[in-house]
Amino acid sequence: MNRKKVVLGLRYLIIIVSSCCMITPFLWMLSASFKDNLEVFRFPIEWIPKTFRWDNYTYIIEKTNFGVLFLNSVKLMIGITLGQVVTCSLAAYAFSKIEFPERDTLILMEAFNPFGVFLLVQFFRRIPNELSEAARIDGLNEFGIYSQIIMPLCKPALASLVIFAAVKSWNEFLQPLIYLNSKPKLTIQLGLRYLVSENGAQYGPIMAASVLAIIPMVIIYILLQSFFEEGISTSGLKG
């Protein structure tokens, strides 16, 4: 009995230490975003700043074009995510619910588009075909079965896909770096990178901008976490 307690204690210890390693850089960033340039690197670290300097945030929001970039990123994210959800779910429906000879060859193409289609195929397969048969007899067409029967049953998988697609498009850096050149059209990630190269020594505002670039995804993740993990653990990603 005692050994069990020791083992459990050890498990907690490792988990807590590991979680601290994960979170500490964010806490440092958050606290630095409220400090002025002299305070940012002061040691020992003042985790809770004596005075909260909100002017780092007002500087970023008022003096740079971060508002515009933020909006650009939001638009891009919504567009890409919607596109992913629609195209992947339609394709997954074809791969799991419609039988035709070339189907298994076509699925090869999806090898280049990880997660999306495969994740949904796993989910769709689990829905008994009797359900769609019954709907078909009731006169629902194929698209109706997809949109009114299958999709509502797959919320966890769709939540996972939304998180994957939203996070990926929001954080994407290389593609916008290559394709977007005009300043008013940049994404928040590009803006952050230019902020660093143009005002590299303004530590506080840079940290504030970094916080702003991270927060939306953290919020989406926290809102969808339970759905998302259900989606992952019941999908084909398991062993």
Added chain:
Amino acid sequence: MNKAVAKTKRSHAIVRRNRCIGYLFLLPNLLGFFIFSFIPVVCAFILSFMEWDSSNPMKFVGLENFSKLLSDSTFKIALKNTAVYTLGTVPGIVILSMLLAILLNKGIRLASFWRAAHYIPYISSMVAVSIVWQFLFNTEMGPINQFLGMLGIENPPRWLSSTTWAMPSVILVAIWRNVGRYMIIYLGGLQGIPRELYEASTVDGASKLQQFRYITVPMLSSTTFLVTITNIIGSFQVFSSVYIMTGGGPGRATNVLVYLIYQEAFVNSRFGYASAMSVILFAFVFVFTLIQFRGKEKWVHE
């Protein structure tokens, strides 16, 4: 006899109808595949036989770009660095994420909080995270070296500004960022292991360690396969962290393949040469994607 003919006719009609509907459902996805994957890849292949700086007309040069690659020392270093990065990140991520998943699997309070703590690095912008780590790693002012100094370490590593430590630092950040993502996938894998296996082995007197060695690890093998391959493919394509944290330096210490391709194409405007490198990268990614797909097929077809 007539009945049978009618039946095959009907089933032909069904096949035709299904095929038609099937393609209709696949259309948006296939269009996306052609526009965003297929056509760019074909363009890169064609460009790899050309010389092109985007302002002067294209010139066909045959295999010249590829033969130049063979004697390009920077390309060789970039290949080597990419391999080092892959070998550094993949085993670390696989082992750590599996162990963390096992530790977090059952009977832990606040489990969803701990999971979120590990997942947040992965959903955070690589640009933002790289900037933060750049600050943390700062040689003189950074909290890491200040802390090491407090412990009495006199010459702490110069991290991102040292040719020896830059790559390990980049690898460390990659492990830190990705462990949580794969931990979640392993947690899914763990839920697929039937409890009876553990119960039966407990009856047989197996220790926890033996259970880990003979039940958990083998039962997770397909997850491990997936995690390993996805990770390898991802590591080949590392870019943002290098671009932000080191700019490929110091010297060429962290110059990786995608970074070099980016430099050649969009800084030096040597699109043909950069495309030749992309073709090599594509070949690597393609091989591992095929391997992954073979594995995936197994679980897609149950």
